[in-house]
Amino acid sequence: MASTTSTFLPLFLALLLVALASPAHSFPAGKQGDLQALLRVKQSLGNPATLKTWSAASPDYCKWDHVRCDDAGRVNNVFIDGEDDVHGQIPSAIAGLTALMSLSLFRLPGLQGSIPTCLTTLSNLEFLTISHTNVSGPIPESLARLHSLDSVDLSNNKLTGSIPSSFADLPNLRSLDLRRNQLTGSIPASLVQGQFRSLILSYNQLTGPIPRDDAQDEINTVDLSHNQLTGDASFLFSEGRPIGKVDLSWNNLDFDLSKLVFPKDLTYLDLSHNHIRGTVPKSLEALTTLQTLDLSYNQLCGPLPKLHGVMRHGCKPYEHNQCHSGAPLEGSCHQL
Numbered sequence: 001m002a003s004t005t006s007t008f009l010p011l012f013l014a015l016l017l018v019a020l021a022s023p024a025h026s027f028p029a030g031k032q033g034d035l036q037a038l039l040r041v042k043q044s045l046g047n048p049a050t051l052k053t054w055s056a057a058s059p060d061y062c063k064w065d066h067v068r069c070d071d072a073g074r075v076n077n078v079f080i081d082g083e084d085d086v087h088g089q090i091p092s093a094i095a096g097l098t099a100l101m102s103l104s105l106f107r108l109p110g111l112q113g114s115i116p117t118c119l120t121t122l123s124n125l126e127f128l129t130i131s132h133t134n135v136s137g138p139i140p141e142s143l144a145r146l147h148s149l150d151s152v153d154l155s156n157n158k159l160t161g162s163i164p165s166s167f168a169d170l171p172n173l174r175s176l177d178l179r180r181n182q183l184t185g186s187i188p189a190s191l192v193q194g195q196f197r198s199l200i201l202s203y204n205q206l207t208g209p210i211p212r213d214d215a216q217d218e219i220n221t222v223d224l225s226h227n228q229l230t231g232d233a234s235f236l237f238s239e240g241r242p243i244g245k246v247d248l249s250w251n252n253l254d255f256d257l258s259k260l261v262f263p264k265d266l267t268y269l270d271l272s273h274n275h276i277r278g279t280v281p282k283s284l285e286a287l288t289t290l291q292t293l294d295l296s297y298n299q300l301c302g303p304l305p306k307l308h309g310v311m312r313h314g315c316k317p318y319e320h321n322q323c324h325s326g327a328p329l330e331g332s333c334h335q336l
Contacts, residue, residue, distance in 0.1 A: 041091045044089070089114070115130065182204065302323070302332025
């Protein structure tokens with residue numbers, strides 16, 4: 001027994017010294033996890049040349065391209081953009097970057113497959129961008145578990161299905177951009193209100209009415225254009241709202257414009273290609289900040305209010321209105 005013990009003890013001490021000298025122990029556990037996760041991400045994306053600095057031979061990943069670290073040396077930002085040599089699906093290994101606050105996968109045509117549900121383990125994630133890719137499939141409902149999300153940009157992909165209603169429950173979400181996908185169904189209730197500052201759902205196949213919102217919230221940009229939305233959207237406008245841009249063009253909206261009071265900070269208004277009726281309201285006169293205006297291809301009638309900004313915008317914003325009862329709007333414009 002004594003002989004066995006005397007043999008085992010030196011061997012154990014030797015193995016312990018080797019382990020302590022190993023590069024794997026030159027990092028705390030969290031940092032070592034980040035290193036291994038990044039290397040697995042690179043491998044999953046086909047070892048692209050754009051990630052050539054991601055190498056185990058240079059383990060100081062905070063100096064790698066497309067990576068940023070926090071003060072503690074943990075990866076908090078990964079941004080891979082504009083590269084044609086990135087191929088494959090969104091790597092599940094990203095879930096190993098547990099301190100990640102910002103993830104941007106932008107303009108990567110070789111990126112495909114679905115959005116992995118494992119991203120919901122990134123509890124610190126505030127900014128998520130997966131844009132201009134060939135990623136497809138539904139938007140995972142589970143993304144709503146990421147209560148730290150401030151901005152979500154899933155634009156210019158091939159996403160299908162409906163918009164998760166749970167997005168409206170994210171307490172810190174300020175910006176949601178889902179433009180240019182193949183999303184269907186209705187806009188979830190409460191999505192157009194509350195804490196949003198920017199809501200962009202354009203160029204999809206959304207149907208039904210815009211959910212009513214009477215809240216005096218902080219929303220600044222609403223772009224729901226190029227869908228198949230119906231009904232009354234007049235509730236989006238009120239004098240006290242801080243809204244700056246509204247684009248509802250190319251839908252099937254039907255409401256009376258006559259008595260609307262527009263927000264004084266409005267800089268962009270496009271209501272073209274709908275079924276909007278009535279006359280141009282006098283409240284449009286006071287919009288000295290309005291830079292873009294398009295009310296064409298509706299059912300509006302004249303006359304235009306005096307002192308209206310025709311000199312600024314010309315008559316083009318009023319063209320092709322099929323007035324059913326009253327003076328033709330386009331003719332009223334040219335008479336001013």
